[in-house]
Amino acid sequence: MSAPGGGDRLAGRTAVVVGAGQTPGPRIGNGRATAITFAAHGARLLLVDRDEARALDTATAAADAAAAAGHDLPEPVVVVTDIASAEGPERVVAAAVDRMGGFDILHNNVGIGAGDAPPHRLSDDDYDRILDVNLRAMWRTCRAAVPVLRAQERSAIVNVSSLASIAAATNLTAYKISKAGVNALTQNLALTGARHGMRANAVLPGLIDTPMGVDQAAELMGVDRDEYAELRAGMVPLGHQGSAWDVARAALFLASDDAAFITGVCLPVDGGQSARIG
Numbered sequence: 538m539s540a541p542g543g544g545d546r547l548a549g550r551t552a553v554v555v556g557a558g559q560t561p562g563p564r565i566g567n568g569r570a571t572a573i574t575f576a577a578h579g580a581r582l583l584l585v586d587r588d589e590a591r592a593l594d595t596a597t598a599a600a601d602a603a604a605a606a607g608h609d610l611p612e613p614v615v616v617v618t619d620i621a622s623a624e625g626p627e628r629v630v631a632a633a634v635d636r637m638g639g640f641d642i643l644h645n646n647v648g649i650g651a652g653d654a655p656p657h658r659l660s661d662d663d664y665d666r667i668l669d670v671n672l673r674a675m676w677r678t679c680r681a682a683v684p685v686l687r688a689q690e691r692s693a694i695v696n697v698s699s700l701a702s703i704a705a706a707t708n709l710t711a712y713k714i715s716k717a718g719v720n721a722l723t724q725n726l727a728l729t730g731a732r733h734g735m736r737a738n739a740v741l742p743g744l745i746d747t748p749m750g751v752d753q754a755a756e757l758m759g760v761d762r763d764e765y766a767e768l769r770a771g772m773v774p775l776g777h778q779g780s781a782w783d784v785a786r787a788a789l790f791l792a793s794d795d796a797a798f799i800t801g802v803c804l805p806v807d808g809g810q811s812a813r814i815g
């Protein structure tokens with residue numbers, strides 16, 4: 538699926554996208570695709586990543602997409618921070634308040650899996666590192682953002698989870714646990730935020746053809762990229778992997794008023810894989 542065209546589904550909204558850079562590789566990643574899609578639909582952006590150059594590239598692409606769609610928006614603000622650091626989440630929220638006057642959409646895209654293993658081979662250090670980045674940092678970011686989001690008339694959090702949170706993923710113990718935690722966090726945010734006009738939903742990407750999903754994984758396993766991509770495609774009922782644009786479209790839907798009556802949902806974007814679970 539290619540980049541979506543522009544529109545006005547987020548016109549007048551301000552979005553913070555955490556993990557808005559890009560894992561290097563031949564295909565676009567989920568964070569950058571989502572930032573571009575939000576901008577093409579009129580959202581002002583604050584982009585967060587630990588990698589400045591990649592975040593700045595996303596900012597340029599998002600500004601181009603906004604202009605091409607006819608939106609007259611200020612350049613995206615870029616905040617460079619490790620979101621898993623002690624000060625990361627508060628820095629992001631303070632920057633959004635100081636430089637953009639607040640925000641009404643929070644999109645949490647950061648997730649890592651390298652170093653993971655089956656339960657009997659996973660080290661303490663790898664478990665802690667993956668849980669810290671995927672779950673603890675996301676919870677702390679939400680905690681910092683909630684007072685700002687609740688002060689808006691309506692607001693939305695979109696957390697990027699994974700199909701691994703509900704499907705078999707025996708080699709990915711820490712990743713699976715962390716993403717199951719993301720689903721639980723999202724449901725608690727939804728229920729505690731509902732009376733304040735704040736919605737919270739999770740996207741569960743399945744097999745998506747991104748550099749982290751395919752290139753990095755193939756390299757770690759020492760297999761050919763294209764063969765690995767083909768193997769993944771064969772596991773999907775629709776017969777092909779998804780692209781980051783599929784994930785971005787789902788995030789756009791959940792962030793926008795099209796999903797005004799949807800909260801606490803964990804939405805698989807997986808070409809049908811979760812239907813096999815029942």
Ligand SMILES: NC(=O)c1ccc[n+]([C@@H]2O[C@H](COP(=O)([O-])OP(=O)(O)OC[C@H]3O[C@@H](n4cnc5c(N)ncnc54)[C@H](O)[C@@H]3O)[C@@H](O)[C@H]2O)c1
Pocket residue numbers: 555556557558559560565566567568569585586587588591618619620621646647648649670697698699700741742743744745746747748749750751781
């Ligand atoms: N690709 C897939 O097949 C797939 C499947 C299921 C879920 N996901 C999830 O999608 C999300 C994005 O994956 P992607 O493969 O598209 O990656 P991506 O290309 O969107 O890259 C993630 C970005 O996060 C940044 N980042 C990582 N750790 C950070 C930290 N501590 N602080 C700040 N920034 C940090 C990286 O620099 C990078 O720019 C992740 O949460 C991942 O778990 C991906």
